[in-house]
Amino acid sequence: MTTTVTSHRPQPPAQPLTLRARRLPAYAAPAIAVVALLVSAGIVYGAGIGGPVLVVVIAALLYLAGLYTAAKAVEGRRAARNRTWSALIHSAFVLAVLPLASVVWTLVSKGTERLDGNFFGTSMNNIGARDANGGAYHAIIGTLEQVGIATLITVPLGVLCAIYIVEYGRGRFAFTIRFFVDVMTGIPSIVTGLFVLAFWVLVVSPWFNDGRPGFSGFAAALALSVLMLPTVVRSTEEMLRLVPAPLREGAYALGVPKWKTILRVVLPTALPGIVTGIMLAIARAAGETAPVLLVAGGGAAINFNPFENNQSSLALFVYQQAGEASKYSPARAWTAALTLVVLVLVLTVAAKLLARRNRLGR
Amino acid sequence: MAKRIEATDVTAYYGGFKAIENINLTVEPKTVTALIGPSGCGKSTFLRSINRMHEVLPGARVEGSLTIDNQDIYDRDVDVTAVRRMIGMVFQRPNPFPTMSIFENVVAGLRLNGVRRKSILEEAAEKALRSANLWDEVKDRLGKPGAGLSGGQQQRLCIARTIAVEPQVVLMDEPCSALDPISTLAIEDLMFQLKDKFTIIIVTHNMQQAARVSDRTAFFSIEKTGDPGRLIEYDNTQKIFSNPSQKKTEDYITGRFG
Numbered sequence: 001m002t003t004t005v006t007s008h009r010p011q012p013p014a015q016p017l018t019l020r021a022r023r024l025p026a027y028a029a030p031a032i033a034v035v036a037l038l039v040s041a042g043i044v045y046g047a048g049i050g051g052p053v054l055v056v057v058i059a060a061l062l063y064l065a066g067l068y069t070a071a072k073a074v075e076g077r078r079a080a081r082n083r084t085w086s087a088l089i090h091s092a093f094v095l096a097v098l099p100l101a102s103v104v105w106t107l108v109s110k111g112t113e114r115l116d117g118n119f120f121g122t123s124m125n126n127i128g129a130r131d132a133n134g135g136a137y138h139a140i141i142g143t144l145e146q147v148g149i150a151t152l153i154t155v156p157l158g159v160l161c162a163i164y165i166v167e168y169g170r171g172r173f174a175f176t177i178r179f180f181v182d183v184m185t186g187i188p189s190i191v192t193g194l195f196v197l198a199f200w201v202l203v204v205s206p207w208f209n210d211g212r213p214g215f216s217g218f219a220a221a222l223a224l225s226v227l228m229l230p231t232v233v234r235s236t237e238e239m240l241r242l243v244p245a246p247l248r249e250g251a252y253a254l255g256v257p258k259w260k261t262i263l264r265v266v267l268p269t270a271l272p273g274i275v276t277g278i279m280l281a282i283a284r285a286a287g288e289t290a291p292v293l294l295v296a297g298g299g300a301a302i303n304f305n306p307f308e309n310n311q312s313s314l315a316l317f318v319y320q321q322a323g324e325a326s327k328y329s330p331a332r333a334w335t336a337a338l339t340l341v342v343l344v345l346v347l348t349v350a351a352k353l354l355a356r357r358n359r360l361g362r
Numbered sequence: 363m364a365k366r367i368e369a370t371d372v373t374a375y376y377g378g379f380k381a382i383e384n385i386n387l388t389v390e391p392k393t394v395t396a397l398i399g400p401s402g403c404g405k406s407t408f409l410r411s412i413n414r415m416h417e418v419l420p421g422a423r424v425e426g427s428l429t430i431d432n433q434d435i436y437d438r439d440v441d442v443t444a445v446r447r448m449i450g451m452v453f454q455r456p457n458p459f460p461t462m463s464i465f466e467n468v469v470a471g472l473r474l475n476g477v478r479r480k481s482i483l484e485e486a487a488e489k490a491l492r493s494a495n496l497w498d499e500v501k502d503r504l505g506k507p508g509a510g511l512s513g514g515q516q517q518r519l520c521i522a523r524t525i526a527v528e529p530q531v532v533l534m535d536e537p538c539s540a541l542d543p544i545s546t547l548a549i550e551d552l553m554f555q556l557k558d559k560f561t562i563i564i565v566t567h568n569m570q571q572a573a574r575v576s577d578r579t580a581f582f583s584i585e586k587t588g589d590p591g592r593l594i595e596y597d598n599t600q601k602i603f604s605n606p607s608q609k610k611t612e613d614y615i616t617g618r619f620g
Contacts, residue, residue, distance in 0.1 A: 170420065244457070246453055246455060246457040247457055247459060247460070248418075249415060249418060249451075249453065249457070250453065250457040250458075250459070250520070250523075251459070251470070251474065252415060252418060252446060253413065253415060253446055253450060253451035253453075253524070254446065254447070254450070254470060254471035254474065254475075254523065254524070254527055255443040255444065255445075255446040255447030255448075255471065255475060255527060256443065256470075256471065256474040256475065257443050260474050261474075264474055265459055265461075265470075265474075268461040269459070269460055269461050271461075
């Protein structure tokens with residue numbers, strides 16, 4: 001059979017029709033990697049221009065070039081491109097995970113030094129620069145209470161706001177709310193701290209505090225909730241929009257009122273995503289230092305009452321200990337940082353498990 | 363308890379777009395009525411205006427009068443949820459609630475409207491599932507998620523969910539278009555059985571289906587894209603498919619148009 005297909009490329013002589021193609025042997029890629037590493041090490045150390053990081057960077061570039069050339073020679077252009085892009089995507093993943101692994105490793109290696117009962121059982125009250133003990137008990141209480149109160153304020157407000165925007169809001173008013181929520185996302189935390197300082201601590205709280213400004217954990221919670229609100233609103237909004245319209249219509253068609261449809265069909269469907277958004281907001285709030293410093297004032301002593309007197313928080317504790325002129329304080333700062341990360345991690349895992357328990361087992 | 367539906371000069375809009383114009387049609391109790399016609403001719407819009415689902419979309423509105431046993435369902439004093447409980451609806455794609463089990467899906471309409479007694483719910487669930495020919499297939503896994511069923515089973519689950527609230531009229535918007543022939547047959551059989559209790563109105567693109575299941579058929583059409591859909595002919599199904607009085611109907615059912 002003769003074909004009259006014209007092509008801009010010369011056609012190869014007629015070949016038996018086959019799906020098989022030549023492939024690089026399985027050992028080729030690792031072999032190229034090893035060679036690249038050796039050559040790179042030779043260049044870097046031979047010329048004496050750098051350390052192991054440069055070796056890896058040059059080796060990676062050599063590996064990509066070598067892999068492309070080898071694959072092109074044996075497997076052809078398409079397969080060579082495929083291999084190169086796969087390698088690039090994998091390296092991007094490794095690059096993204098490296099900082100995370102590094103942070104975790106640093107925290108664990110440096111933070112375990114003061115991981116003892118004393119750290120979790122005492123405050124910094126009456127601890128001088130020469131005292132080796134002293135702990136973050138007061139700061140842990142502060143973080144838990146402030147973030148807890150901020151969450152209690154933010155979650156109902158944020159979720160209801162998102163429900164308004166998605167399910168009820170029409171026209172200019174809903175658009176305006178969305179716009180200002182977006183603007184709020186960009187407010188620096190120090191500004192929310194200043195806002196609460198000017199509005200709550202200096203103006204409102206003196207009314208019921210004998211005229212004195214009321215620095216307190218509650219004020220810090222207010223500042224944190226201003227920070228958390230846009231995250232909760234936007235993530236909840238996105239999740240509610242993902243709930244398919246036919247589900248709402250299915251409920252309406254059964255004669256279920258709109259508010260009950262939202263409460264019993266829409267929210268449960270979007271719940272896992274909403275919980276993720278709330279946890280992101282909590283994690284961000286738990287790591288904030290500036291607002292707590294401004295409106296809760298810090299403090300070395302244990303204060304269980306978030307509505308009166310100064311409170312500290314873990315993030316603030318890390319900041320203060322890191323700047324302290326004592327050879328014992330860096331270890332306290334590292335352990336507090338580790339505690340904060342573990343706390344957020346535990347909260348996140350617990351929330352995910354709770355949200356999943358609500359869904360049915362598959 | 364099935365009821366008669368009368369539409370008089372029903373006109374429906376999506377914002378500024380007029381989707382159907384001056385539909386006049388009476389649906390007798392305990393019959394199956396099929397709405398057929400080319401895509402975009404407004405048959406789904408008309409169906410959705412019968413249980414006031416049309417107005418769920420922003421900017422959508424209905425003019426004219428729609429009555430169910432002489433009660434105007436668009437009256438100012440009418441509670442929309444009561445209308446929808448009386449006139450149930452099955453959608454084109456099965457839409458079981460993903461967070462609910464099979465049992466919870468079936469009794470969702472009852473439970474979300476305030477029925478709490480477990481014995482009542484269980485009885486209603488079994489009855490509805492039996493009516494929907496699904497009981498034998500799911501009775502051992504009522505606690506499993508509804509989304510885990512096959513497409514045909516999901517659609518029968520949605521039918522069970524609809525009839526569990528004991529409506530008087532069941533609207534079906536292309537209920538078989540996403541299903542295979544065997545599931546389609548199961549649902550058509552179901553319609554025959556349900557006809558004893560309910561008034562059924564079904565939108566379908568499948569003319570054999572319309573001929574098989576319906577007693578009366580309404581043919582909708584449009585002049586051209588952008589024009590409102592109109593009711594061209596409404597008569598006994600046998601007459602429509604053997605000897606239609608309108609040229610347009612004949613062209614459509616013989617496949618020369620649409």
